[in-house]
Amino acid sequence: MIDLAHLDAVAGIVGASHLVGPGSDTGPYEQGARHDRGRAAFVVRPADTREVSQVVAYCVRHAIHLVPQSGNTGLVSGSTPDMSGRQGVLSLERLRGLDLDPANRTARVGAGVRLSALNEALEPHGLFFPIDLGADPMMGGMVATNTGGARFLRYGDVRRNVLGLEVVLPDAQGTVLDLASPLRKNNVGADLKQLFIGSCGAFGVVTQAVVEVHRRPAQTATAILVPRDDDALVELLVLFEELAGEYLSAFEGMSRPAMQAAIAHAPAVRNPFARGEIPAYAVLVELTRSWANADGEAPLDAVLEGILTRIWERDDAPLADALVARSDEAWALRHAISEGLKASGHLLGFDLSFRRADLPAFRRFMLAELGARHPAWRVCDFGHVGDGGVHFNLVHPHAAGPVPRESIEALRAFVMGEAVTRFGGSFSAEHGLGRANQVFYDAYAPDALKRVTGALLGAITHHPLGTPRLGPPPAAQGAR
Amino acid sequence: MIDLAHLDAVAGIVGASHLVGPGSDTGPYEQGARHDRGRAAFVVRPADTREVSQVVAYCVRHAIHLVPQSGNTGLVSGSTPDMSGRQGVLSLERLRGLDLDPANRTARVGAGVRLSALNEALEPHGLFFPIDLGADPMMGGMVATNTGGARFLRYGDVRRNVLGLEVVLPDAQGTVLDLASPLRKNNVGADLKQLFIGSCGAFGVVTQAVVEVHRRPAQTATAILVPRDDDALVELLVLFEELAGEYLSAFEGMSRPAMQAAIAHAPAVRNPFARGEIPAYAVLVELTRSWANADGEAPLDAVLEGILTRIWERDDAPLADALVARSDEAWALRHAISEGLKASGHLLGFDLSFRRADLPAFRRFMLAELGARHPAWRVCDFGHVGDGGVHFNLVHPHAAGPVPRESIEALRAFVMGEAVTRFGGSFSAEHGLGRANQVFYDAYAPDALKRVTGALLGAITHHPLGTPRLGPPPAAQGAR
Numbered sequence: 001m002i003d004l005a006h007l008d009a010v011a012g013i014v015g016a017s018h019l020v021g022p023g024s025d026t027g028p029y030e031q032g033a034r035h036d037r038g039r040a041a042f043v044v045r046p047a048d049t050r051e052v053s054q055v056v057a058y059c060v061r062h063a064i065h066l067v068p069q070s071g072n073t074g075l076v077s078g079s080t081p082d083m084s085g086r087q088g089v090l091s092l093e094r095l096r097g098l099d100l101d102p103a104n105r106t107a108r109v110g111a112g113v114r115l116s117a118l119n120e121a122l123e124p125h126g127l128f129f130p131i132d133l134g135a136d137p138m139m140g141g142m143v144a145t146n147t148g149g150a151r152f153l154r155y156g157d158v159r160r161n162v163l164g165l166e167v168v169l170p171d172a173q174g175t176v177l178d179l180a181s182p183l184r185k186n187n188v189g190a191d192l193k194q195l196f197i198g199s200c201g202a203f204g205v206v207t208q209a210v211v212e213v214h215r216r217p218a219q220t221a222t223a224i225l226v227p228r229d230d231d232a233l234v235e236l237l238v239l240f241e242e243l244a245g246e247y248l249s250a251f252e253g254m255s256r257p258a259m260q261a262a263i264a265h266a267p268a269v270r271n272p273f274a275r276g277e278i279p280a281y282a283v284l285v286e287l288t289r290s291w292a293n294a295d296g297e298a299p300l301d302a303v304l305e306g307i308l309t310r311i312w313e314r315d316d317a318p319l320a321d322a323l324v325a326r327s328d329e330a331w332a333l334r335h336a337i338s339e340g341l342k343a344s345g346h347l348l349g350f351d352l353s354f355r356r357a358d359l360p361a362f363r364r365f366m367l368a369e370l371g372a373r374h375p376a377w378r379v380c381d382f383g384h385v386g387d388g389g390v391h392f393n394l395v396h397p398h399a400a401g402p403v404p405r406e407s408i409e410a411l412r413a414f415v416m417g418e419a420v421t422r423f424g425g426s427f428s429a430e431h432g433l434g435r436a437n438q439v440f441y442d443a444y445a446p447d448a449l450k451r452v453t454g455a456l457l458g459a460i461t462h463h464p465l466g467t468p469r470l471g472p473p474p475a476a477q478g479a480r
Numbered sequence: 481m482i483d484l485a486h487l488d489a490v491a492g493i494v495g496a497s498h499l500v501g502p503g504s505d506t507g508p509y510e511q512g513a514r515h516d517r518g519r520a521a522f523v524v525r526p527a528d529t530r531e532v533s534q535v536v537a538y539c540v541r542h543a544i545h546l547v548p549q550s551g552n553t554g555l556v557s558g559s560t561p562d563m564s565g566r567q568g569v570l571s572l573e574r575l576r577g578l579d580l581d582p583a584n585r586t587a588r589v590g591a592g593v594r595l596s597a598l599n600e601a602l603e604p605h606g607l608f609f610p611i612d613l614g615a616d617p618m619m620g621g622m623v624a625t626n627t628g629g630a631r632f633l634r635y636g637d638v639r640r641n642v643l644g645l646e647v648v649l650p651d652a653q654g655t656v657l658d659l660a661s662p663l664r665k666n667n668v669g670a671d672l673k674q675l676f677i678g679s680c681g682a683f684g685v686v687t688q689a690v691v692e693v694h695r696r697p698a699q700t701a702t703a704i705l706v707p708r709d710d711d712a713l714v715e716l717l718v719l720f721e722e723l724a725g726e727y728l729s730a731f732e733g734m735s736r737p738a739m740q741a742a743i744a745h746a747p748a749v750r751n752p753f754a755r756g757e758i759p760a761y762a763v764l765v766e767l768t769r770s771w772a773n774a775d776g777e778a779p780l781d782a783v784l785e786g787i788l789t790r791i792w793e794r795d796d797a798p799l800a801d802a803l804v805a806r807s808d809e810a811w812a813l814r815h816a817i818s819e820g821l822k823a824s825g826h827l828l829g830f831d832l833s834f835r836r837a838d839l840p841a842f843r844r845f846m847l848a849e850l851g852a853r854h855p856a857w858r859v860c861d862f863g864h865v866g867d868g869g870v871h872f873n874l875v876h877p878h879a880a881g882p883v884p885r886e887s888i889e890a891l892r893a894f895v896m897g898e899a900v901t902r903f904g905g906s907f908s909a910e911h912g913l914g915r916a917n918q919v920f921y922d923a924y925a926p927d928a929l930k931r932v933t934g935a936l937l938g939a940i941t942h943h944p945l946g947t948p949r950l951g952p953p954p955a956a957q958g959a960r
Contacts, residue, residue: 092822103609103714103837104868105721146667157665158641169932177928184867185637185833185909187626187678188921190933194674198667215725234583242584242606245695245770290725297786298777306777353665359582388584421525441668448657450610452649453670454942459939460932 002041002086010044010088011458013054015295018045018094022085029069029089029318030079033135034349034437036077039085043385047094049166049176049207054301055090056205057174060461066170068201070111070140072208077202077348078434079141092140094209101254102127105161106182107209111140119251131156132250143206146198148430150334153386154249155214160195164210165193167203168293181365182210195456199250200432204211204461215290217249221300221325223308224272225283225319230360232318233283236311237356239318240285243307250286251386252334254358261340261395262333268327269336283385284330335380345397348377348411352419353389362423366392374411389429392419414416420444453479481652482521482566485660486542488830490524493534498525498574502565509569510562513615514829516557516916519565520547527574529646529656529687535570535819536685537654540941546570546650548681550620552590555829558680559621565737575687582607586643588690591620593960599674603723606695610635612730621685626678628910630814633866634729634768635694637910638677643688645673646935647683650941664688674807683940695813697729697768702807703788704752705763705799712798712842713763716791717836717865719798720765723787725801727780730766731866732814733839741820741875742813749816750809759801763865815860827878828857828891832899833909842903844896846872854891856880867910872899900924 001022008325011019020026029043041064046052050314059066067077070092081087095110098118102125109118116136119128131142132149141147144147155161164180179193195203227233233253240248256278263271263278273279287304298306301324308322341347354362367379376396383390396403396409419425420440427440445453481502489501499505500523508525521544545567549559560568576628578598582605589598591884596616599608604675611622612629621627623645628637635641644660659673675683707713717731736758743751743758753759763820767784776787781804788802833843847859856876863870874891876883899905900920907920925933 007907088810093826101835101837103718106835110515131770146671148665151491152665156640159637159671175928175932177932178926179929181904182835183833183904183909185628185632185869186906187912188906188925189913189929190675190683190936191626191639191677192929192932195670197671199670203670215721218725224788238583241770243771245698287492290721291723297783303777355581355586355662357581357583396579398663403657414619424661424663425663426663428562429663430666430667432667433669439669445668446658447670448655449659449672451537452655452657452672455939456670456672459935 001336002088004200006064007042009058010042010055013058014044014051015044018047018175019043019435020045026089029072029091032075032077034075035085036080036330038081038087039083039442040089041086043089043091043092044413045094049095049168050254052090052092052172052205052207053168053176055174055333056168056170057172059168060174064088067090068140068144068205069445070138071114071126071136072430073135073147074432074434075139075351076428076431076434076436078145078432082435087209090205092205092207093138095140100125101182103211104182105122107211107213108180108182108208109139109418111138111207111209113139115142122213122333123216125305126187126216128216129161129211130214131161134338140206141208143197143209144200145432146389146430148384148389150250152384152389153251153440159194161212162193162197162209163212164264165206166208167193167196168205168207170204177204180208180210184212193320195320198308198432200434202252202457209462217288218292219289219300220327221287221304222325222330223285224284224323224325226279226316226321227281227283228320228455230255233385234357235318236283239311240307244287247303248285248286249288252284252383253385253390254284254334254337254382255380257378257380257395258315258341258393259333261344261380262336263340265340265343266332266336269332272323272325272329272333278349278389285333286327334382341380341395346398346403348394348396348408350392350394350415351431352392352425352427353387354423354425356385356388358425359385359388359390362425365418365422369418372395373414374407377411416440416444452454482544482568485523486544489538490522490535494526494531495689498527500525500614502598506569506695509552511554512557514555516560517563518561518567518871519563519564520561520569522649522708523569525571529575529648532570532572532575532685533648533656535654536648536650537652540650540652540654541638544568544688546684547573548620548624550618551594552621553615553617554621554625554912554914555639555831556908556911556914556916558912562915563882570685571685571901572685573618577618577688578621580605580879581662584662585693586690587693588660588662589619590689591618592688593619595622602693603696606696608696609691610694611638611641614818619689619907620686623677623689624680625912628864628867628869628912630730630732632653632864632869633731639674641671641692642677642689643692646688647673647676647677648685649689653838655850657684660688660690660749664692669741678912680914682882682937695770697770698772699769699780700807701767701806702809702810703765703784704803704805705765706759706801707761708798708800709762713840713865716763716799721789723790724767727767727769728765728866729768730764731869732863733865734764734814734817734862735860736760737860737875738817738857738873739813741824741860741884742816743821744768745820746812746816749812752803752805752809752813764814766807774915807855814862821860821873821875825875825880826883828874829886830872830874830878830895831869831909831911832872832905832907833867833897834899834903834905836865838903838905839868839870841863841888842899843903843933845898849898850874852893854887857891896920896924926959
């Protein structure tokens with residue numbers, strides 16, 4: 001248990017009403033979006049950067065481990081405390097500053113601002129922040145995990161859209177590093193802010209970001225494609241990049257079991273296929289453009305139909321079927337997959353990425369291997385073909401009975417290991433590191449990378465080895 | 481002078497024919513693209529990453545300062561040795577590996593591959609690397625300076641397009657850090673490669689990059705706009721982002737003296753204005769799209785004309801004039817500016833950036849102040865309005881006689897100082913740091929930033945303070 005004098009000191013910084021002590025209602029802060037559960041020594045909710053700095057400085061000086069948390073929607077146990085009961089949660093939910101600069105197409109956003117709130121504020125200006133997710137995270141966590149999403153192909157990840165950051169370093173002074181510039185170009189030395197993006201809080205607490213925002217799409221056209229076969233998938237992607245160019249905004253793959261789970265779980269989701277026959281694999285392709293139709297300009301639906309016609313007319317067309325779909329219906333199907341899988345059994349999620357051309361080979365390999373080794377698990381993969389990402393999710397159906405714990409560990413080790421070593425892929429494409437993936441970092445990150453990361457972390461924190469540090473220690477823990 | 485035993489040892493690594501010793505023809509390696517001149521102790525040209533590593537390790541162990549150099553086209557004295565005669569040049573020009581992956585839209589590129597060579601290799605695949613420059617740099621230098629260019633607005637800088645890097649660290653082992661992944665998403669800890677982008681070699685030598693490449697434009701439409709007045713400039717930019725959206729690929733400003741110099745210097749450049757009357761300021765706006773016209777689709781020229789019509793029809797239209805131009809002619813004018821300015825007098829170049837809305841205010845302020853303080857210098861600014869960048873170049877015309885040295889120092893200090901402190905701008909937007917800008921880093925980088933950068937650099941190099949390090953030490957020098 002934590003010393004009560006520490007709680008008093010932290011309460012003295014933020015005010016008693018913003019320190020939730022042990023025995024109080026720390027529940028929502030201890031439980032993540034997927035399987036993680038932990039026990040918090042306390043939850044502290046500072047009001048601003050100054051208070052964050054003071055809390056961090058106090059905790060560093062007294063060797064109290066803090067886990068930064070904003071929206072707590074992550075999937076890798078990156079924002080919740082462990083079971084020790086000795087870690088405090090540093091909640092950033094009160095950092096809700098929001099300042100728009102429409103002429104610069106930028107926004108200054110507090111770590112506690114939700115994606116939905118940012119987009120509501122931007123909408124009257126015809127702008128949006130183009131990270132497209134099922135969840136509704138806050139800015140701090142989006143930066144800390146370098147979130148991707150379904151429009152990566154067009155707009156990139158959070159990193160690509162972060163112009164500036166303000167961070168509090170985990171040192172004894174709680175140094176505030178103000179890198180929160182709204183400039184698009186500023187090459188005056190190493191770009192330190194990059195260290196804090198995607199490293200889950202280990203290098204410092206993100207308190208504020210300046211992000212680039214984009215024109216909202218004014219027109220959308222969507223189709224559901226059925227590739228001729230496995231190898232046609234990447235062929236189709238390349239053709240769409242060639243024929244739709246700047247309009248292409250999503251190219252999302254969905255396996256049959258993933259679509260089946262979505263449709264079974266969400267009855268409002270329309271089955272778009274003829275006679276309801278779900279194909280082995282389908283792609284949601286989306287075109288968008290940010291302006292309304294000008295005189296004489298073909299509507300985007302007609303552009304998409306023209307592209308599909310040209311693809312059909314090719315010799316050996318890579319299509320087996322193509323349905324122009326209502327955009328809301330197509331995305332409803334795509335977005336219902338995650339909930340559908342959760343409802344259909346025990347979910348084991350993977351967030352992998354590959355060279356785009358390797359996606360079909362990985363899938364073939366895994367379907368064969370898992371079918372032989374773990375027949376009770378169903379492969380329900382879906383994901384972002386356009387950027388090489390795949391949520392290679394497995395489900396152990398309720399009907400198959402209880403899930404043997406050792407089966408989960410073996411499966412995780414097998415899928416991650418093959419993804420990395422056989423296919424050169426990533427074991428965490430867009431969800432970050434967190435406690436859930438630490439073991440794979442330890443196993444698969446090259447030694448030189450670990451050594452350099454550890455040295456950098458030591459340089460930033462100025463801690464002697466072994467002193468508690470900030471955050472679930474991605475990269476760091478394996479490194480020291 | 482350098483010890484001959486060192487030269488023998490380095491020659492033993494790369495072969496005698498790839499070590500250019502003192503007294504030999506080191507000239508081209510000692511002279512930069514603008515005003516910088518230096519003296520090299522030697523020039524070493526390793527053949528591959530292994531030799532780079534061995535050379536670096538040897539030089540680190542023997543406290544020999546190395547300056548990495550690839551195409552040597554930079555403008556900030558970042559790739560040439562100083563006048564001491566004690567620094568060796570580490571030329572990367574022999575690292576010419578090039579491996580394309582069209583399905584992944586990526587290329588693995590050696591540090592010694594020229595931009596033009598990369599684009600020639602990509603052209604048959606309908607692809608290109610979208611950094612658009614007057615110069616023809618090599619990949620190593622493009623990464624080390626995080627080059628921008630004229631299509632930043634659409635494609636971003638080099639950083640945005642780097643997926644992976646291989647670097648050699650300036651430590652006693654010449655550690656090779658292989659971060660050269662072709663994955664688009666890989667969030668498994670801190671993204672270390674970012675430290676080597678834009679930091680001019682201080683953190684390590686870039687030997688290889690994996691970059692994302694893009695579909696080549698298949699259609700282009702270009703116009704030259706004359707804004708109604710100063711404030712109409714950003715208004716026009718925002719209108720084009722709204723009306724041209726995904727098509728907009730360049731929005732480049734040109735002042736009257738810049739255009740005059742281009743036209744005077746390059747007689748083949750056509751004066752596009754009615755009766756040859758060059759306006760006070762003009763904008764080159766470019767739309768591109770990466771696909772050929774489909775049936776029934778309006779050509780891009782017609783789209784551009786439609787947009788201009790809609791802008792003219794607005795109340796209080798922000799335009800004074802608009803000329804649809806041939807793309808090659810418009811860009812010939814834009815690209816002739818740099819040479820034109822060099823030919824017209826002594827050039828003092830600035831590479832600044834601002835919030836976009838601050839561009840006109842900065843320009844107004846500087847025109848008034850410089851007119852009063854330094855009337856012999858002409859403001860010949862041009863640049864990348866779309867991303868807030870401006871090459872705020874000054875010319876002391878030949879006719880005005882010799883340039884007083886103290887005038888140059890005073891001007892540099894005044895323009896940089898006002899840009900940073902009064903307007904919140906950057907003193908090096910896209911050219912990097914180098915020796916030329918070190919004094920401004922020392923003056924304007926915040927102390928916390930310097931301290932952290934210095935600590936990181938120390939952690940990477942594992943050097944005791946004061947040991948010679950790699951590169952013209954951007955960020956580092958001020959920091960230690």
